[in-house]
Structures are given as C-alpha cells and as structure tokens.
Amino acid sequence: MLSVPLVVLLGQVVLGLINGAFYAVLSLGLAIIFGMLNVINFAHGAFYMLGAFVCWLLLTHVGLGYWPALVVVPLVVGAVGVVVERVFLSRLAGIDHLYGLLFTFGLALALEGGFIFVFGAAGNPYPVPDALRGIVRLGPLILPLYRFWVITASIIVCLAVWLLIEKTRLGALLRAATENPRLVTAFGVNVPLLVTLTYGACVGLAGFAGVLAAPIYQVSPTMGSNLIIIVFAVVVIGGLGSIGGSIVTGLALGVIEGLTKVFYPAGSTIVIFLVMVLVLMLRPAGLFGRET
Amino acid sequence: MTDAPAPAARPRRLDVRDLHAWYGESHVVHGATFHVDRGEIVTLLGRNGAGKTTTMRALAGVVRTRKGSAHLDGHDLLATPPHRVARTGLGYVPEERGIFASLSVAENLLLPPVVRPGGVSLAEIHALFPNLKGRDRTQGTRLSGGEQQMLAIARVLRTGADFILLDEPTEGLAPVIVEEIAHALGALKARGLTILLVEQNIRFALAAADRHYVVEQGRVVDEFDNTTLRTDRARIDAYLGV
Numbered sequence: 001m002l003s004v005p006l007v008v009l010l011g012q013v014v015l016g017l018i019n020g021a022f023y024a025v026l027s028l029g030l031a032i033i034f035g036m037l038n039v040i041n042f043a044h045g046a047f048y049m050l051g052a053f054v055c056w057l058l059l060t061h062v063g064l065g066y067w068p069a070l071v072v073v074p075l076v077v078g079a080v081g082v083v084v085e086r087v088f089l090s091r092l093a094g095i096d097h098l099y100g101l102l103f104t105f106g107l108a109l110a111l112e113g114g115f116i117f118v119f120g121a122a123g124n125p126y127p128v129p130d131a132l133r134g135i136v137r138l139g140p141l142i143l144p145l146y147r148f149w150v151i152t153a154s155i156i157v158c159l160a161v162w163l164l165i166e167k168t169r170l171g172a173l174l175r176a177a178t179e180n181p182r183l184v185t186a187f188g189v190n191v192p193l194l195v196t197l198t199y200g201a202c203v204g205l206a207g208f209a210g211v212l213a214a215p216i217y218q219v220s221p222t223m224g225s226n227l228i229i230i231v232f233a234v235v236v237i238g239g240l241g242s243i244g245g246s247i248v249t250g251l252a253l254g255v256i257e258g259l260t261k262v263f264y265p266a267g268s269t270i271v272i273f274l275v276m277v278l279v280l281m282l283r284p285a286g287l288f289g290r291e292t
Numbered sequence: 293m294t295d296a297p298a299p300a301a302r303p304r305r306l307d308v309r310d311l312h313a314w315y316g317e318s319h320v321v322h323g324a325t326f327h328v329d330r331g332e333i334v335t336l337l338g339r340n341g342a343g344k345t346t347t348m349r350a351l352a353g354v355v356r357t358r359k360g361s362a363h364l365d366g367h368d369l370l371a372t373p374p375h376r377v378a379r380t381g382l383g384y385v386p387e388e389r390g391i392f393a394s395l396s397v398a399e400n401l402l403l404p405p406v407v408r409p410g411g412v413s414l415a416e417i418h419a420l421f422p423n424l425k426g427r428d429r430t431q432g433t434r435l436s437g438g439e440q441q442m443l444a445i446a447r448v449l450r451t452g453a454d455f456i457l458l459d460e461p462t463e464g465l466a467p468v469i470v471e472e473i474a475h476a477l478g479a480l481k482a483r484g485l486t487i488l489l490v491e492q493n494i495r496f497a498l499a500a501a502d503r504h505y506v507v508e509q510g511r512v513v514d515e516f517d518n519t520t521l522r523t524d525r526a527r528i529d530a531y532l533g534v
Binding site: 169172173175176178179180182183184185186187188189190191 | 354374
C-alpha cells in the first residue's frame with residue numbers, strides 16, 4: 001500500500017470513475033428497461049455504439065459539431081429505439097423473457113455487423129471539442145478537462161433521471177406500471193405508449209453515452225459489445241430493476257476496477273466478475289435489489 | 293336504509309347482458325345478465341369461484357377475453373380500449389387492492405389520472421378516511437389491510453369516477469374497519485355515486501346495498517331486495533352454503 005504514491009492512486013480512482021460513469025449511464029437504462037418491459041436489452045451496447053457513430057457521421061458528413069450532437073444524437077437514437085419497440089419488442093411482450101433477449105441479441109449482432117460491413121472494423125477518431133481541451137488540476141491531480149466533463153455530465157444525467165423516476169408524477173406512473181401494468185391501464189393510462197417512450201428514452205440515454213465516449217475511445221462498431229458484458233455484470237451486482245442501485249454500483253465498480261489496476265493490473269479485467277460472483281453468492285437479488 | 297324510489301325514476305347506468313369471460317383457457321363467466329341503476333349500490337353475492345371477481349375484471353377491461361354485452365351509460369365497455377374504460381367514469385377497486393409498493397401513500401392516491409370534474413377532494417377524502425391523514429410519505433404497502441382498502445377506494449374517488457366497482461372491500465378486515473367502510477359507502481351513495489359491490493359478508497351487503505344478485509357458476513341465478521334478504525335468510529343461505 002505504502003509503495004504506491006497517492007497521486008497514482010488518485011489518478012486511477014479518477015480513471016475508474018470515467019469508466020464507472022459509462023457503466024452507470026448504461027446500466028441505468030438497462031435497469032429501467034428491464035423493470036418496465038421485462039426485456040434484457042442486449043442491444044443496449046449497440047445503441048451506445050450507434051450514438052457514437054451518429055455523432056461521428058454528423059461531424060464528418062454534415063459538419064454538425066459536438067455540442068449540437070449532444071442533443072441531436074440521443075433524439076435520433078431514441079427514435080430508432082421507439083421504432084424497434086413498436087415494430088418488434090411490443091410483439092414479444094407477455095411471452096418468455098428469452099424471446100426478448102434473443103431478439104435484442106440478434107439486433108445487436110446485426111447492427112454491429114452492418115456497421116463493420118459499411119465502415120470497417122477499424123476505429124475512427126473523434127476530436128475533443130475545443131472548449132473541453134486542456135487540463136484541470138484537482139489538488140495533486142492533473143486531469144484532462146474532457147474526462148472531468150464526462151464524469152460531471154454523466155453524474156448530472158444519472159441524478160436527473162433518478163429524480164425524475166423517484167420524485168415526479170411521471171416517475172410514479174412508471175414505477176406503478178412496472179409493478180402492475182394492468183391496473184395502471186384500468187386507471188386510464190396508455191401503458192403501451194408509456195413503455196414505448198421509456199424504451200426510446202433509455203436507448204437515447206445510451207446514445208448520449210456514445211457521444212460522451214466518442215472523443216475518448218475510437219468510434220468503432222465493436223465498442224458497444226466490449227462494454228455491454230461489463231454493464232450487465234453491473235446491473236446484476238446492483239440488483240435488477242434497481243435504479244439508484246445501478247448508478248451507485250456503476251460508479252463504484254469503475255473505481256474498484258481502477259484500483260485493481262494499481263495493485264494487481266492483471267486482475268483488472270476480471271475483478272468486476274469476481275465481485276458479481278461474490279454478490280450472487282451472498283445476496284442473490286443484488287446489492288440494492290428487493291429479495292422476493 | 294331508506295327504500296329506493298320507484299325503479300322507473302332511476303336511469304339505467306350499467307347494463308350487462310349474457311356476459312361471458314375467460315381467464316386464460318378457462319371459461320369463468322357463463323352469460324351473466326344484470327343491471328345497476330343510477331345511485332344504487334348493488335352486490336354480487338356468491339361462493340368463492342362463482343365468477344364474481346372475473347365479472348368485475350371483465351367490466352374494468354383487466355380481463356380481455358369477453359363476449360356478450362356490457363354498457364355503462366350507453367358506452368360499449370367491451371369495445372372500449374382498456375386505457376379508455378376509466379374515462380367512461382368507471383373506477384375500479386380490485387380485490388387485491390392493488391396498492392403499489394414502490395409508491396408512497398400520497399403517490400398512490402394521486403396516481404390515477406382525473407377522468408372528469410367533480411371528483412372527491414383530498415380534504416373530503418381525509419374526512420371520509422381519517423386514517424389516511426398525515427400518512428402521505430408512508431410506503432403504500434406499509435399501511436394496514438384496512439387502510440390499504442381505504443386508500444384503494446379513495447384513489448378512484450379522486451378521479452371523478454362515479455361508477456365504482458368494489459371487489460370484496462371487507463375481506464379479512466376487523467369489524468370496526470368494516471363499519472368504517474360501510475359508513476364511507478353510505479356517504480358516497482349520498483353523493484350520488486353508483487356502486488357495484490362483490491361481497492361474501494351478507495351482514496355487510498345488507499347494511500350497505502339496495503339490491504343483490506346471486507352468482508353461481510358464472511351466471512346470475514337470483515335477485516333479492518333487502519326485505520327479502522332479511523325475511524328469507526334460508527333462501528340466500530342455501531345459495532351461499534352457510
């Protein structure tokens with residue numbers, strides 16, 4: 001412990017928080033979708049990749065920069081999600097979970113394959129926007145401004161979504177429709193419409209994460225599938241369907257992963273799955289899940 | 293309980309004819325025919341499994357496999373999409389009460405959208421069910437069974453619904469709570485609400501309602517008014533097997 005300088009330690013914590021921010025935004029959407037639609041949305045990583053690609057395409061073909069993309073891309077990806085839900089997923093509602101999982105898995109493969117076919121497997125660089133170049137100093141730490149922005153923006157978005165769900169009337173409707181959609185329908189709420197819009201919004205959130213990721217990682221067709229497996233582990237650890245849980249777990253696991261890189265670098269790729277095994281053994285419903 | 297005015301004076305609100313309903317594969321309601329007039333409280337009596345709850349669910353649109361006809365104020369309930377049924381003024385209080393565990397008492401109370409003006413105000417609801425006062429932040433399912441029942445009733449009253457489907461409101465409740473609910477139903481009737489009630493508790497049905505139908509094997513097999521119910525207990529006991 002003493003052999004590791006504090007600055008290195010803090011640096012890895014912050015790097016961990018960046019990964020954790022992506023885990024949090026993606027697992028949040030997954031948790032909400034699972035609660036409302038009973039669908040394990042394997043396509044979530046593909047929508048994240050789609051977000052990064054739309055962002056890159058807007059810049060290279062339309063000349064639309066980072067800031068407008070931050071608004072436009074989630075809307076575009078969300079609209080794709082609305083169509084996917086209306087045309088496909090809504091027809092799978094009420095039958096075995098497995099069909100939703102298979103469909104979204106297939107969709108993810110098709111999207112990834114399609115993008116590889118058109119754009120190739122190599123990554124495309126996306127420039128850091130001018131306003132976010134440079135560094136910030138946090139005490140002894142020196143951090144690229146863009147990475148600081150990713151952490152801040154992700155946490156703000158996660159908090160906003162959490163507040164929306166826990167504290168507003170729309171959130172109450174979503175929670176109630178998750179528990180008992182038939183009764184909420186009998187009260188006069190168009191639950192299928194609510195479900196469609198929820199799916200669109202959560203997928204749009206994945207697209208938003210894709211925009212945030214574009215300047216950090218290469219924009220490549222496989223960027224989603226690399227991330228999604230870890231994000232699923234995060235959701236399982238946090239507790240399926242727990243919204244606050246998925247945010248906290250996402251950030252915490254990013255940090256744990258970062259710290260593992262300091263003390264035992266070889267273990268950093270498996271540490272999240274070790275945590276998952278431990279949690280499943282001790283608390284099968286997840287850290288924040290309700291035991292049933 | 294005062295005697296009801298002459299039947300001709302009351303416009304018909306709910307008209308159910310030859311209603312059939314299926315629960316998955318099983319055919320539960322086999323041609324039920326009954327009606328409820330404005331301002332009445334009418335019960336469906338019958339043993340467990342007679343099809344009373346399924347009848348209610350079929351009317352509320354929760355059970356979707358149905359045949360026959362059911363009209364509320366002339367609206368064809370069977371042709372109405374499930375999320376529009378509430379707009380006909382129908383308020384549904386399910387047998388299992390349906391209080392949401394992830395919502396607070398206040399959120400439960402405010403959840404159903406207002407469907408028409410003239411709903412019962414929060415102040416009136418708290419006067420009607422004092423137990424709910426000051427409990428806004430409590431998790432809905434932490435209330436006692438009786439309080440959950442009150443919340444389930446209050447929740448639909450607030451929306452302006454004026455035809456209430458009330459499925460076994462007294463099931464499993466202490467006598468003092470049953471009395472409170474009977475008192476509340478009296479107050480609602482005085483406001484001009486119309487109520488269709490499923491009950492197994494004959495004492496409660498007698499105290500609260502104007503007319504009673506007996507449901508057996510998914511059909512309405514007999515009808516009683518309060519006088520007959522009082523004087524001819526043997527006949528009703530034979531149906532219910534008490």
